[in-house]
Amino acid sequence: DADVTQTPRNRITKTGKRIMLECSQTKGHDRMYWYRQDPGLGLRLIYYSFDVKDINKGEISDGYSVSRQAQAKFSLSLESAIPNQTALYFCATASPAYNEQFFGPGTRLTVL
């Protein structure tokens, strides 16, 4: 079984809809991250969490919110989706020594 899972893997939605992307991990890591990937722009950090009570904004947090429901779960929400949020979204965890990130398979989101 995958250590970092993301659901759904693909989602098509319409402008203005609320969308939640979910991430679960079985690695027991405290640190979790949400990134978005756009062609030619690499990965950009949306939010990160160092533990259940610690949530921090990344470089592109506008239009997004997150929830850390448990150590193993970190959800990303788009309150009112817009077309320029069409992208590939990755969840990641960090090892206890903070010397490696482990990525989920990604969620491809299309906002029409």
Added chain:
Amino acid sequence: AQSVTQPDIHITVSEGASLELRCNYSYGATPYLFWYVQSPGQGLQLLLKYFSGDTLVQGIKGFEAEFKRSQSSFNLRKPSVHWSDAAEYFCAVARTGGSYIPTFGRGTSLIVHP
């Protein structure tokens, strides 16, 4: 704040040829450096990392990278490329100590011709 530059958007090589992907970073001290690979439809997988010590780092799949402080570079190399190496490659940098928040480059797409 740290930053990463991958100057090549696309690299095309023939199968069996050698490969070098460039990565330059900006950071005031010696950072943590990483190379990740993303195969089509997949998440990112760590190829190798540099924290300290020997500046030539060996990774998985036959890759290596060399940290050059004087050039602020961490280039990825492979002596003989296989068709299965075709993928997107990302260099990343993180500050030493403090928060572990890596910054990623924009990626280099490797195309392998038979």
